Amino acid sequence: MSSERRKPYPFHQIEPKWQAIWKERQRFHAPNPGDKNFDQSKPKFYILDMFPYPSGAGLHVGHPEGYTATDIVARYKRMRGFNVLHPMGWDAFGLPAEQYAIKTGKHPAITTRENVAKFKRQLQRIGFSYDWQREINTTDPRYYKWTQWIFLQIYNSWFNPATHKAEPISTYRGENPDEVRLAYVADVPVNWCPELGTVLANEEVVDGKSELGGFPVVRRPMRQWMLRITAYAERLLNELERLDWPEAIKLLQRNWIGRSEGTEIDFEIADRGSRSTDSRIRVFTTRPDTLYGATYMVLAPEHSLVDLIVTEEQWPAIREYRARAAQKSDLERTDLAKEKTGVFTGAYAVNPVNNERIPIWVADYVLLGYGTGAIMGVPAHDQRDLEFAQKFDLPIREVVQPPGDENPIGFVGEGIAINSPIIEGLPTGEAKKKITKWLEQHDAGKGAINYKLRDWLFSRQRYWGEPLPILWKSGKHEALSENELPVVPPLLDDYKPTGTGEPPLAKAKDWVRYSDRALRETNTMPQWAGSCWYYLRFCDPGNDKRFVGEKAERYWMGSAKPGGVDLYVGGTEHAVLHLLYARFWHKVLFDLGYVSKPEPFQRLVNQGIILGEDNQKMSKSRGNIVNPDDVIDQYGTDAFRCYEMFMGPLEQMKPWSMRGVEGVARFLARVWRLFVVENQEGNWVLSGRIIQVDPKKAQRKMTHATIKKVTEDIESFSFNTAISQMMIFVNEFTNAETIPLSAMRTFLVLLNPFAPHLTSELWERLNAKFRDDLRDITEQEWPGYDQRFLVEDDVEIAIQVNGKVRDRMRMSTSATHNEIKTAALTNPKIQKFTTGKVVRNVVVVPKRLVNIVV
RNA sequence: GCCGAUGUGGCGAAAUGGCAGACGCAACGGACUUAAAAUCCGUUGGGCCGUAACAGGCCCGUGCCGGUUCGAGUCCGGCCAUCGGCACCA
Numbered sequence: 001m002s003s004e005r006r007k008p009y010p011f012h013q014i015e016p017k018w019q020a021i022w023k024e025r026q027r028f029h030a031p032n033p034g035d036k037n038f039d040q041s042k043p044k045f046y047i048l049d050m051f052p053y054p055s056g057a058g059l060h061v062g063h064p065e066g067y068t069a070t071d072i073v074a075r076y077k078r079m080r081g082f083n084v085l086h087p088m089g090w091d092a093f094g095l096p097a098e099q100y101a102i103k104t105g106k107h108p109a110i111t112t113r114e115n116v117a118k119f120k121r122q123l124q125r126i127g128f129s130y131d132w133q134r135e136i137n138t139t140d141p142r143y144y145k146w147t148q149w150i151f152l153q154i155y156n157s158w159f160n161p162a163t164h165k166a167e168p169i170s171t172y173r174g175e176n177p178d179e180v181r182l183a184y185v186a187d188v189p190v191n192w193c194p195e196l197g198t199v200l201a202n203e204e205v206v207d208g209k210s211e212l213g214g215f216p217v218v219r220r221p222m223r224q225w226m227l228r229i230t231a232y233a234e235r236l237l238n239e240l241e242r243l244d245w246p247e248a249i250k251l252l253q254r255n256w257i258g259r260s261e262g263t264e265i266d267f268e269i270a271d272r273g274s275r276s277t278d279s280r281i282r283v284f285t286t287r288p289d290t291l292y293g294a295t296y297m298v299l300a301p302e303h304s305l306v307d308l309i310v311t312e313e314q315w316p317a318i319r320e321y322r323a324r325a326a327q328k329s330d331l332e333r334t335d336l337a338k339e340k341t342g343v344f345t346g347a348y349a350v351n352p353v354n355n356e357r358i359p360i361w362v363a364d365y366v367l368l369g370y371g372t373g374a375i376m377g378v379p380a381h382d383q384r385d386l387e388f389a390q391k392f393d394l395p396i397r398e399v400v401q402p403p404g405d406e407n408p409i410g411f412v413g414e415g416i417a418i419n420s421p422i423i424e425g426l427p428t429g430e431a432k433k434k435i436t437k438w439l440e441q442h443d444a445g446k447g448a449i450n451y452k453l454r455d456w457l458f459s460r461q462r463y464w465g466e467p468l469p470i471l472w473k474s475g476k477h478e479a480l481s482e483n484e485l486p487v488v489p490p491l492l493d494d495y496k497p498t499g500t501g502e503p504p505l506a507k508a509k510d511w512v513r514y515s516d517r518a519l520r521e522t523n524t525m526p527q528w529a530g531s532c533w534y535y536l537r538f539c540d541p542g543n544d545k546r547f548v549g550e551k552a553e554r555y556w557m558g559s560a561k562p563g564g565v566d567l568y569v570g571g572t573e574h575a576v577l578h579l580l581y582a583r584f585w586h587k588v589l590f591d592l593g594y595v596s597k598p599e600p601f602q603r604l605v606n607q608g609i610i611l612g613e614d615n616q617k618m619s620k621s622r623g624n625i626v627n628p629d630d631v632i633d634q635y636g637t638d639a640f641r642c643y644e645m646f647m648g649p650l651e652q653m654k655p656w657s658m659r660g661v662e663g664v665a666r667f668l669a670r671v672w673r674l675f676v677v678e679n680q681e682g683n684w685v686l687s688g689r690i691i692q693v694d695p696k697k698a699q700r701k702m703t704h705a706t707i708k709k710v711t712e713d714i715e716s717f718s719f720n721t722a723i724s725q726m727m728i729f730v731n732e733f734t735n736a737e738t739i740p741l742s743a744m745r746t747f748l749v750l751l752n753p754f755a756p757h758l759t760s761e762l763w764e765r766l767n768a769k770f771r772d773d774l775r776d777i778t779e780q781e782w783p784g785y786d787q788r789f790l791v792e793d794d795v796e797i798a799i800q801v802n803g804k805v806r807d808r809m810r811m812s813t814s815a816t817h818n819e820i821k822t823a824a825l826t827n828p829k830i831q832k833f834t835t836g837k838v839v840r841n842v843v844v845v846p847k848r849l850v851n852i853v854v
Numbered sequence: 855g856c857c858g859a860u861g862u863g864g865c866g867a868a869a870u871g872g873c874a875g876a877c878g879c880a881a882c883g884g885a886c887u888u889a890a891a892a893u894c895c896g897u898u899g900g901g902c903c904g905u906a907a908c909a910g911g912c913c914c915g916u917g918c919c920g921g922u923u924c925g926a927g928u929c930c931g932g933c934c935a936u937c938g939g940c941a942c943c944a
Contacts, residue, residue, distance in 0.1 A: 008892080247858090248858055248859065248938095248939090251857075251858065251939095252857090252858080252938095252939065252940085255857070255858095255939080255940065256939095256940085258940095258943065260943075260944085262944080283944080284943095284944065285944060286943095286944065287944080298944095340942085364942090365942045365944095366942080366944075367942075367943070367944090369943085370943045370944075371943075371944065374944095375944050376944085377944095378944090382944070383855090383942090384942050384944075385944080387942095450943080450944090451943095452940095452943055572938080572939090575939085576939090646866085646867095646877085646878070647866065647867085648866060648867060649867090651859095652860085653860090653937075653938095654866070654867090655865090655866075657865080657866065657879070659865090659866095659878095659879050659880070660865090660866065660878070660879060662879080663866095663877095663878050663879055664878075666878090666893095667877095667878080669892095669893095670893095673893090720866090720867075720868085720877085720878095721867095721868070721876090721877080723877080723878090724867090724868075724876070724877035724878075725876095725877080726877095727877055727878075728876080728877070731877095734894090735894090796873085797873095798872080798873040799873095800872085800873080800924085800925075802924080802925090803872095803924070803925045805873050808873075840924085841924055842924085843872090843924050843925075845872055845925095848872055848873080849872055849873065849925090851872080851924050851925060852924090853924050853925090
């Protein structure tokens with residue numbers, strides 16, 4: 001009872017009411033081209049959220065932050081006359097459901113269904129205007145059938161370096177197509193996590209531990225499926241340019257791709273006769289100008305040449321060193337980075353520029369995976385080489401003269417080449433070019449580009465993922481035919497990892513035995529697979545003939561720009577992984593002619609993390625998690641939505657505050673009471689103050705100023721200041737004697753994207769009394785403003801003396817420069833500061849201020 | 855170590871190079887009420903001078919130091935702190 005009174009307005013009735021109406025009328029369903037009710041005349045706008053992994057814990061207030069922002073834009077764009085595609089779905093394959101199944105024996109499909117239901121109910125309570133007819137779930141066979149289908153396209157393609165794009169494998173003229181497929185099998189050292197019983201992608205390993213669970217990860221060679229994303233390194237890098245993404249995110253991707261320009265140099269191995277590839281060590285360096293400073297070479301411990309060059313007496317030491325290096329986890333390899341280790345092979349190489357014999361070492365500070373897996377050691381001009389040389393007493397030779405009087409030893413910047421006959425006296429840039437050219441002429445090297453990006457380790461030894469649609473026949477892999485898709489994983493009683501690295505699916509013996517001669521692949525895809533193309537499926541989610549219909553794809557993903565999705569909002573945590581993988585898949589599909597644009601996401605916006613009230617990251621252990629349901633119970637979802645946006649700039653990290661929610665709820669209650677009053681029976685009835693009358697000049701100005709501000713702020717994602725402006729609007733009208741209907745209608749439309757339930761209700765109540773516009777608020781057009789109503793007749797101008805405000809005056813906006821100047825100079829308070837001094841300068845800023853310099 | 859982002863009242867924040875602190879929270883005062891809640895109105899960066907009390911006035915203030923400018927939260931240079939990413943990438 002008393003708690004009943006405490007509720008500022010009956011949101012608990014209004015909100016379910018309007019949600020039911022929207023659902024019943026399918027108000028936010030977007031028909032596809034060719035469908036009934038499709039309006040060809042409108043332009044399209046595709047607004048996408050990063051779809052969630054439906055965890056058992058349910059939504060927390062961080063999820064709806066981005067979702068609210070996109071919902072505001074979606075509702076706004078519809079009123080601006082766009083066909084808006086605004087879908088939602090579930091990224092539901094992944095480890096947590098499987099871990100839960102291992103613990104409880106409950107099938108992941110069941111927990112997934114439960115979690116999805118929970119998430120969906122929570123999202124629907126917030127009143128998002130998703131087209132739920134387009135809901136998709138990556139674990140639905142009707143969905144992953146096409147994930148598997150896309151994998152087959154990748155498997156059946158190769159990257160043609162001549163055309164610089166993917167082509168069907170049938171166009172490959174080489175002997176063994178398996179060597180060039182975009183999906184291939186390789187024995188690679190992988191990040192094996194014994195605890196999780198799976199390998200992890202490099203990106204899933206953080207500080208030598210699994211990103212999920214924080215378990216130790218060790219290096220171990222295993223036979224794995226790989227996707228040749230490195231073939232696309234250059235395009236992934238270059239084509240970032242035309243995307244409207246935050247520069248910081250682009251930079252993150254650029255750094256991840258890690259393009260580096262340099263030179264490959266071949267060193268002959270000394271005392272070996274023939275000039276075969278076996279007798280050369282190829283290194284990659286970005287500083288070929290320091291070649292004369294190379295005093296030793298290093299091979300990565302796993303480098304295949306090691307076996308060929310090690311001398312008899314050095315074998316035991318090398319063998320031992322390699323064994324130790326192989327056992328080292330990533331954590332050890334990085335943690336012990338300070339102290340360099342290595343072993344001499346006993347062999348020597350010949351420096352091509354001066355025929356000097358230099359020793360060849362093995363050391364684990366050289367990585368097999370980058371460049372050629374071998375380096376030339378130039379201790380004078382490389383920090384790592386210097387540490388190594390100092391530890392093992394190798395010679396240090398200065399070949400670059402720093403500008404200034406810096407010590408050349410340890411100098412890694414650009415300078416002048418010294419002690420280097422071919423390039424003596426040249427600045428670094430020219431020296432690099434000249435020596436590279438010399439090496440090319442002498443068949444000892446060439447310019448080269450290297451990328452940090454590695455191929456994508458695509459198989460997981462897990463149950464809850466898409467099975468790879470592959471068969472094995474006498475040791476050779478082979479694609480399943482498309483009409484056998486989807487490959488549905490068998491039911492298992494035991495999901496536990498085998499611990500040997502063999503996937504759990506191997507336990508389903510009958511399933512694995514495809515035929516007498518063929519076995520099924522038992523690895524599954526990583527969690528990223530489903531999210532690599534979900535934005536395409538949203539365009540045409542029910543299509544059972546194609547992963548997306550051509551017409552639907554061309555319409556929704558069409559654009560004058562490279563990217564098809566017009567707006568994509570999500571967290572920064574996906575800056576490199578999801579966004580890079582999705583771009584890669586998209587480009588393959590583009591090359592093969594399946595999609596019409598080279599990039600998936602044109603504009604990207606990252607929302608910031610919401611912290612707990614204690615300014616700490618929200619976490620179960622801190623007990624500072626805020627559940628949207630609790631907030632909505634108490635203040636209503638319109639208040640929840642508005643608070644999420646009022647907190648501060650979308651991109652910023654910011655702490656939650658229940659007090660803040662209360663403040664925004666008070667604002668919405670003021671809006672409510674501006675329109676309706678409680679009569680003596682305790683019923684809310686429309687306020688008699690609202691009448692069909694022309695607004696007063698000040699009211700009209702306020703209305704137009706609010707239209708302008710809210711419109712511009714939505715366009716620029718400054719939702720917090722849009723709400724501020726609407727608060728100012730309401731404050732201005734709260735005590736007005738008469739309230740013009742037209743201004744109120746305009747205001748409700750402006751507020752509608754933010755607080756759709758409240759505004760729908762008030763709009764309906766206006767319609768019940770006034771018969772001037774009977775359409776629903778969601779069918780309204782977004783109001784425009786008239787600049788003429790914003791101009792002031794007179795304005796306050798600050799008068800400064802030497803930059804300090806000493807007085808203010810009101811002046812007509814039409815006052816001339818000289819009038820303002822004179823008024824300022826004759827102002828008595830100002831004269832106090834100017835008498836007896838020479839006025840050196842008067843700066844007049846029209847409509848703002850005057851600055852008198854004395 | 856390298857790269858990036860951020861730094862403004864008690865708090866969340868706002869400010870095309872032009873009156874710092876809009877809007878909101880909290881706090882305080884008042885109105886309404888038997889009372890409380892709710893609501894409405896007002897005050898609220900710091901310091902100093904001034905006055906019986908008002909009024910009024912002055913100085914300082916956007917992480918720190920310097921610069922450009924008539925004028926800097928905003929532009930430039932150097933530093934510090936916090937957060938995020940990368941981290942033997944040759």
